[in-house]
Amino acid sequence: MVTSILVAVVILALAFDFINGFHDAANSIATIVSTKVLTPFQAVLWAAAFNFLAYFLIKDHKVANTIAKTVPEHFITIYVILAGIIAAITWNLITWWFGIPSSSSHTLIGGFAGAGMTNALFMHANPIDAVNLGPTLQIIAFIFLAPVIGLFIGVVVNIIILHLSKNARPATAEKWFKRLQLVSSGALSFAHGGNDAQKVMGIIYVSLISQNVIHPGTKMPEWIPLACYSAIALGTMSGGWKIVKTMGTKITKVTPLEGVSAETAGAITLFITERFGIPVSTTHTITGSIIGVGLTKRASAVRWGVTINLIWAWIITIPISAVIAAAVFSIIHFLQ
Template identity: 70%
Template sequence: MGVTTLLVVVIVLAIAFDYINGFHDAANSIATIVSTKVLTPFMAVLWAALFNFVAYFVFTDHKVANTIAKTVIEQFITLEVIFAGLVAAISWNLFTWYYGIPSSSSHTLIGGFAGSGMAYAVFQGINPIEAINLSATLKIVSFIIFAPLMGMIISIIITLIIINICKKARPAVAERWFKILQLVSSAGLSFAHGGNDAQKVMGIIATALIAQGVIGTFEQMPEWVPLACYAAIAAGTMSGGWKIVKTMGTKITKVTPLEGVSAETAGAITLGITEHFGIPVSTTHTITGSIIGVGVVKRVSAVRWGVTISLLWAWILTIPVSALLGGLTLAVIHYIL
């Protein structure tokens, strides 16, 4: 396969991953709004997709994309490394989607890219750890804990504030208002999801263009890259991810419109904060923590902790499994080519 052809294949695969990310993570934005019956599933994915794409016009600093691009040290990045990382990420994403596991598309991509980069270092006779930008990687890994924790704490605070403000309101009137507010909060979460997650693929495509010498620096990334990435994630969201919607919307805890507003607002705030600091976090982890938070406010037993622990295992395994798949894919490429 020629170098130019491989570059095109890598770009197509990256955009395909972004599309898969959209339907895999659609549940993050629409699970609570569907479970509370504020919108039908079809209208919910259209609503989420719209705000996924609107983020293109606002998130123009591309800090998250820049962090992703620096995960692997530049001298260990080749088109083959990026290709292997994308194959690994797509494989794990499809596997977890098929079984309805809300794993992190972000960490899948990071793990696959890092694993293939480390494998490349091994084939060059170099310590694989030297291929990884440890400061960037450790920051990303630490937010496997911090992102859901932030989401949970913020959702608890928002829920308690709302309960105290509305304690004298008639339940029927309050519920009607919270159903309207949930349209706003889910739009905010979809907006933040698009702004955070589309950038991750932008970072990968920019890295491929730099590796091939098409551009010299990340700042020279052509405008079609963010446009294609935001369009792909919005199109993927419109395809939905119904198995994961069921897990997120009903299996963790039963969610009311009030709690939906709290969880979605907390998720959007957390994603906004992390995007501001250029930290690629998992939207899945964030909204899961937020949903747990609103459940805990009712009572600790309202959260189905057995389901939550299963999700935690999926989160822990995502980066190492994706890294292993990335390394194995690069090994196959290395020995075949």
């Protein structure tokens, strides 16, 4: 039976996906806007198109399965999911308002885990039991591993490109790299859609199971990926210019060549992690790639003060989201 609370959860989950789109749009379009390859309006249309293209080409949904397993089934209720989504939306909007490129992925996971642990407390169970440590620790590890991998690949890709183009005329090289940025930003947008839309798919799928609309192990209904990819693409089209400014100009000055390197490195990292079903942050990944590209020039090319502030935002995202979710779930519990 489809209940009003289930409908509300699905709507809020898709709203989160929409917010994820405009919150994380900066990841794939910041460099292409800062290098003036495309106007902001053209860039968001380009990114949104590749976000949605992932719907047709990615069918295994391994990341969605990982998200769905974050909290054990017997601790999941529709109210746990509701509290988690409300917390994730709240933290995403706060970080967007202040122009902080935090992770939409980790705020969703933190919210889901925080609500599940609070539910365990009300059930007089150990709250640690409300978190599947295997997938959760893997996700936490990649808070740090994703940007490091992105940084390393960014350095390697940038060095290779610099070597291949060392004899090219500067004007000709810049023209070609501006064209190549269309390809690299499209690849990054495709990877962003394929990785991030799946996180909400997992939440909606669990919601349907919790309300006995479908049974565990049932194939995911096709409307879920279609709705999630549509929501994230529409969100991307709405912009997110505060974070574009941070990603495109405040970490390091980016040229078209460096934009190609950073976007290519970010896309490669996301393709690899998606292949193994690891929910990583697009934000963390591309930030690491941009830093890696900056380091190939010199260490001082990276604005380390800004970077350290970003890292602190990454570290606090999961615990703050968990606390917000715990508060929301507690209020819902006492109002029932």
